[in-house]
Amino acid sequence: MLEISGLRKVFPNGVVALDGVDLSVPAGEIVGVIGRSGTGKSTLIRCVNRLEEPTAGTITLDGADITRMGGAELRATRRRIGMIFQQFNLLTSRTAAENVALPLEIAGVGRAERGRRAHELLELVGLGDRGGSYPSQLSGGQKQRVGIARALASEPSLLLSDEATSALDAETTTSVLDLLRRINAELGLTVLLITHEMDVVRAACDRVALLDAGRVVEEGPLGEVVARPGSRLASGLLPSLGRVEVGGHEHAEEVVLFEDAEERLAAAIADGARIEARSTERIGERRVTRALVVTPKEVAV
């Protein structure tokens, strides 16, 4: 669906924000790009709808190269790409419904139809009764829902999200991410999201890419990445369970197990091992169990 290749962005002040990014976003998936601050995440996502001009490289959406588009073609493509922002970016002079209607106005949709669609979209994001409220009368989470409804207004096939939950508390973050997942499932929308929080990736993404100093250094489906030995993404997705004091004849080890975790742990216990701590969660399409296993020296899980 979206193919980014060899993407470079050098700012006029000489900063190389993107240094040859290759990334593909398969249709219907939620792809997360994670990385430290200043590593080029926002620049990357802003190049996709050309809020930032790429220096080199190509970005193709369903076969058409966005980097070569101009004028009307670019505007038409932007209408197929929704975007949500960290600071919501709602117009203060417009009500929630009028904000949602903005992309429809730009697309030349008539007034009655705009009103109807805006209301539908607000219902979809759970704000059916708040259409007449101004952004200043809404909470952060509600504002982001309006932002999402606006991004969906022109029925895009791709949604870009730049730190959409960074200004929200943990609970609101969860509900906004759930909404994104629901939209992804119900509308078949492809999502490219930027975040600096592994929790967001764990909760919302099918695939993840690690951006470091303007390059994608690791990438893959979540379920595959967690099983990758020595992976930076895996250690981020699976934070340590902690440490345990053991005697000289014992050996402590943190293990990551998948669908056969129960049998493997049961077998280890039968062999005389202790489980000091464990947790199981869904990561991507997999059930991942982490366990801190203490074994007599000769036993191995």
Next chain:
Amino acid sequence: MNDGWSEWAPLLWTATRETLVMVGVAMLVTIPFGLLLGVLLLLTDRGGQLESRVANRVLGAIVNVGRSVPFIILLVAVIPLTRALVGTTIGTTAAIVPLALATIPFFARIVETALREVPNGLVEAALASGARRREVVSKVLVPEALPSLVSGVTITTIGVIGYSAMAGAVGGGGLGDVAIRYGYQRYETEVTIATVVVLVLLVQLLQFAGDRVSRRLSHS
């Protein structure tokens, strides 16, 4: 005293109407041109939608020159232009030309400043939705800056009232004219006081109304 009042009360009334017409028409001319110039100053600036170093420098220079010429000099300097535009160089109609000329650059800067206050993220949200440049101006910049623009119109109008009094001094009519002719040249101090009172009331009323409208328009 009684005698004086009955003599110059109608005069004061006429002068007030003349001032209102001068100021009103000058503002009607100033607002569209000032808006256009202010929008262009913003859009041609670095990072703007119509970024152009040359255009921005030229517009900036025009505005700065317009703002630095003392009004009293402008008043005289534009006499040929005034004659060409309105066919006369004295009276209320003639005063409108220098008034608008002096006010447009001032208002343009106010517009530019007000539009600059609109967060860039809002412009980007519109662009990301596929907006054209003029839609960015008409649907984002101007509506979002509207409360500040209204305050700017208030400030500018009050400024024009002051200038219009000066225009009166060179035969433009209005309250300034009355104050000079009766109060200053004929030592009728009450007339001066009365015109000042009318001017103060006008300014107060404008400020009050402007603040109210601005506040009503603001949803932030």
